[in-house]
Amino acid sequence: MPTPGNFSLLTTDGPARRAQLTTAHGIVETPAFMPVGTLGTVKALCPRDLHEAKAQIILGNTYHLYLRPGDDLVARHGGLHAFMGWDKPILTDSGGFQVFSLSSLRKITDEGVEFRSHLDGSAHLFTPEKVLDIQRNLGSDIMMVLDECVPYGADAEYTEKSLALTTAWAKRSRENHAPGRGGQLLFGIVQGGFHKDLRARSAEEICALGFEGHAIGGLSVGEGTAEMYELIASTTPLLPAEKPRYLMGVGKPLDILEGIANGIDMFDCVLPTRNARNGTLYTSQGKVNIKRAEYKDDGSPLDPCCSCYTCRTFSRAYLRHLFIAQELLSYRLNTIHNVHFFLELARGAREAIETGSFAAYQARYQAAYGESP
């Protein structure tokens, strides 16, 4: 039985890789898409739905779970796996993204991040160490270090300072959490904004610290697709090939395939779940806005090529009706489908890499979703 952290490369197709990452709660076949379950739930789904969609690993969020219900409470209930009834791997984000998205509520210091709760305004301090303590309470399989997600458009001076801080925090994180401790893996995060030289420096500094995996953070924060792809292409090769590579928060179907083409192994994104709730559904033929009037009388399935429960059972007309009527089932059926689609996207990519046909696989989606960038 391989130990958590073991990452075995099975095969490659150009820079694209097919591998297995071992965690305390099982093996993750990569490339993998990880549905986001910020508050200990992939919104609108229950673990049964996730199993049916063949989800291998999901995300939880340190910041949000710390504030509510509290990581100590989760620990008292046996950790996040037991608490939410999910026995497969969980990756917890550190709260670094919230440092970015809730920027008006926080202040960054060398020590960490002082912030005010978006729920009740109470003051808190996140340090690299504190964030790991929380993630230990949550009992996630993969923990993320605290980082600063630099806003798009930040100049070199700010980015460089931020980068130094992120590296210092990463170092403290590694010192606080020895490899193998508690079976919990620790991933470092490369930042550096949109300055290639700073990205390279960050990659060098972060990868020198001996994390079990490496993430690229700070992308899809407002930049254009071309710029994002350029950065993925230039940064990914700087991450050690023998460790998993995780592109944080990305992305759209084509973004994910582009990442895989460049050698990324793991992805997470709120798009399938959020868009499901907002009526945008992903199909083999491209995006479908299910609230459009043209689907009012459409008795065909959302995507005839899809094997999810939603597509096997219901018509577009019914899905539109549920959405327009704001029925709760709408959110569930839409999310079941979108999550299935993203997981299937990754599963198909794994298969394509195994057969050496990833380029053709990517091209098929480019045809359906528009040439990119």
Add this chain to the structure above:
RNA sequence: GGUGGGGUUCCCGAGUGGCCAAAGGGAACAGACUGUAAAUCUGUCGGCGUCAGCCUUCGGUGGUUCAAAUCCACCCCCCACCA
């Protein structure tokens, strides 16, 4: 029969002389969403338009006025209460 209240753009509903094609909400029609403060947000929403404007509209008809959804007269509906 009497008294009082009311009829506004698809719906509800503000507006009581000019700044009104008429607040606000809903519906409708589009669009956005990338480590989730998101079951959220944005746009359009009388017609025409070379975007300056022009035309039609506030129960009906007629009138007052430079100007009326707003004032007056009569008429038609609706609601409440009293007989």
